[in-house]
Amino acid sequence: MLSKSIEDYIKIIYRLEADNERATTQRIAQQLGVRMASVTGMIKHLAAENYLKHKPYYGVKLTEKGRRIALTMIRRHRLIELFLHQTLGLDWDEVHDDAEVLEHAVSDQLIEKIYTFLGNPQFDPHGAPIPGVDGSIQPLKGAALSDCKPDEKGKIVHVSDSDPEFLRYLSRIGLKLKSPFRVLDRAPFDGPITLRLGRRKVIIGAEAARRILVAPDNET
Numbered sequence: 001m002l003s004k005s006i007e008d009y010i011k012i013i014y015r016l017e018a019d020n021e022r023a024t025t026q027r028i029a030q031q032l033g034v035r036m037a038s039v040t041g042m043i044k045h046l047a048a049e050n051y052l053k054h055k056p057y058y059g060v061k062l063t064e065k066g067r068r069i070a071l072t073m074i075r076r077h078r079l080i081e082l083f084l085h086q087t088l089g090l091d092w093d094e095v096h097d098d099a100e101v102l103e104h105a106v107s108d109q110l111i112e113k114i115y116t117f118l119g120n121p122q123f124d125p126h127g128a129p130i131p132g133v134d135g136s137i138q139p140l141k142g143a144a145l146s147d148c149k150p151d152e153k154g155k156i157v158h159v160s161d162s163d164p165e166f167l168r169y170l171s172r173i174g175l176k177l178k179s180p181f182r183v184l185d186r187a188p189f190d191g192p193i194t195l196r197l198g199r200r201k202v203i204i205g206a207e208a209a210r211r212i213l214v215a216p217d218n219e220t
């Protein structure tokens with residue numbers, strides 16, 4: 001098993017790549033809350049072990065070996081979140097922190113038991129795809145709610161799990177994964193969006209709407 005620290009570095013670099021951001025020493029240090037000198041040392045180690053490659057004047061990129069580790073960690077994280085949510089009844093804003101800890105501790109066997117127990121699920125409680133055991137991952141599908149126009153209908157397919165306060169806010173206004181909605185109004189100049197959500201009318205700010213992905217209701 002790799003150390004928690006190595007796994008965290010690989011995860012952060014994967015996330016930066018997925019967000020189309022350069023994985024520079026500075027960014028990695030910021031994200032992990034560690035000193036630049038520690039990052040430089042760890043990057044050397046990870047490059048020597050062939051988890052990543054240096055790209056001069058760019059930063060680092062994961063090798064296929066590094067990418068596989070990242071996807072294994074994401075599979076663990078998302079399956080643990082789903083287990084905590086679906087089986088133990090934790091709310092969607094309560095699962096991330098425990099998953100961050102447990103993902104480093106569980107065995108592959110336990111994770112595969114959880115996967116089978118949950119019925120081979122494809123998405124975590126926030127709608128993020130769960131990578132396959134073979135390292136495959138489906139792209140996140142959907143458009144930002146902020147791009148919807150009046151009268152458009154759809155359902156919520158993904159929300160970011162990084163901010164529990166944001167998830168609690170969504171719960172308070174009655175917005176859940178798979179909630180069907182219709183756009184009633186959209187204020188100009190990046191103003192709020194008014195939705196019909198079930199029987200209620202809900203107003204969501206543009207910033208929040210950018211963090212919610214939606215898809216047509218007929219799509220699975």
Ligand SMILES: [Zn+2]
Pocket residue numbers: 077081095096099161
């Ligand atoms: Zn999470």
